Amino acid sequence: MSLNGKVALVTGGAQGIGRAVVQLLLQTSAKVAMVDLNKACGEECKAQLDVEFGEGNCTFISCDVSNGDALRDAFQRTVDKFGRLDIVINNAGINNEKNWEKTIQVNLTSVIKGTYLALEHMSKEYSKEGGTIINVSSMAAFLHSPHQPVYTATKHGVIGFTRAIADASSQGDYGVRINVLCPAFVDTPLLHSVEHEDNMGKFVKFKDDFRRSMTKFGVLQPSLIAEGMMRLIMDTTLNGAVMKITCSKGIHFHTYEPMSA
Ligand SMILES: NC(=O)c1ccc[n+]([C@@H]2O[C@H](COP(=O)([O-])OP(=O)(O)OC[C@H]3O[C@@H](n4cnc5c(N)ncnc54)[C@H](O)[C@@H]3O)[C@@H](O)[C@H]2O)c1
Numbered sequence: 001m002s003l004n005g006k007v008a009l010v011t012g013g014a015q016g017i018g019r020a021v022v023q024l025l026l027q028t029s030a031k032v033a034m035v036d037l038n039k040a041c042g043e044e045c046k047a048q049l050d051v052e053f054g055e056g057n058c059t060f061i062s063c064d065v066s067n068g069d070a071l072r073d074a075f076q077r078t079v080d081k082f083g084r085l086d087i088v089i090n091n092a093g094i095n096n097e098k099n100w101e102k103t104i105q106v107n108l109t110s111v112i113k114g115t116y117l118a119l120e121h122m123s124k125e126y127s128k129e130g131g132t133i134i135n136v137s138s139m140a141a142f143l144h145s146p147h148q149p150v151y152t153a154t155k156h157g158v159i160g161f162t163r164a165i166a167d168a169s170s171q172g173d174y175g176v177r178i179n180v181l182c183p184a185f186v187d188t189p190l191l192h193s194v195e196h197e198d199n200m201g202k203f204v205k206f207k208d209d210f211r212r213s214m215t216k217f218g219v220l221q222p223s224l225i226a227e228g229m230m231r232l233i234m235d236t237t238l239n240g241a242v243m244k245i246t247c248s249k250g251i252h253f254h255t256y257e258p259m260s261a
């Protein structure tokens, strides 16, 4: 399994799930642009990856994905540095019910923008060579988590958008496969956001419910989510697929009723 010669861009790549994905992409010989808001974490992460994989394979781009111009620039800088783009992981996300408009910007609007920018750099519509996009949703999209209404809405949105644009890609012969990944709880700093009023607003009083949910459903390791991503990257039959990863069932796919008149 090698991605030698391929170039990937991962948003939110400095920490948590994104970081595990960057690591696995480098292990598989891809070149990787790690795009993240957190400059200190991104630079520290790049320094460690340079030691492990050698300099020149990974670049860190400091960028707030909710700033459209900055995101466009991050894509361009990736192509300027590595010469092409083949894999885009729209992973950056936040859990903030207090500043819920920001949550919509980061979790949904930026995923849509990231997908359109990826298509500009990879789609045959733009005379490019094709590629693959993975958008990160959540099992919250299936459980409609009661104390995270806006987070849940954004993750529903990511699934709906991804399935629709995946169909547009196959009908329009873009040469780009677009899939969505929905993890259950994963052991990353995001999980601690449920403890903070700054993140949860009035829902913070339910933090014990969250803790009970985590005990009930279990908590996954980021490396398993990276393994799921790699399946979506490598399996060329998948387009518009909704991958779920849970403790009870591992890596599996959601199935939908076929459309009927
Ligand atoms: N951890 C979980 O339990 C879990 C479960 C399901 C889905 N997810 C989703 O997985 C994705 C990654 O989450 P995580 O758990 O690794 O979170 P995390 O908080 O550990 O890491 C997220 C990364 O995204 C970056 N980021 C946040 N806002 C950004 C912005 N505006 N611009 C650029 N970078 C930004 C952060 O700096 C951080 O490095 C998110 O979309 C999240 O909703 C997480």
Ligand SMILES: CCCCC/C=C\C=C\[C@H](O)C/C=C\C/C=C\CCCC(=O)O
Residues within 6 Å of the ligand: 095, 137, 138, 139, 140, 143, 145, 148, 183, 184, 185, 186, 190, 191, 193, 194, 210, 213, 217, 246, 247, 248, 249
């Ligand atoms: C109950 C919500 C807790 C919120 C924790 C903070 C942010 C993380 C959100 C993630 O996106 C995960 C959300 C929900 C998934 C949880 C469990 C599903 C397990 C289903 C199963 O095992 O069958």
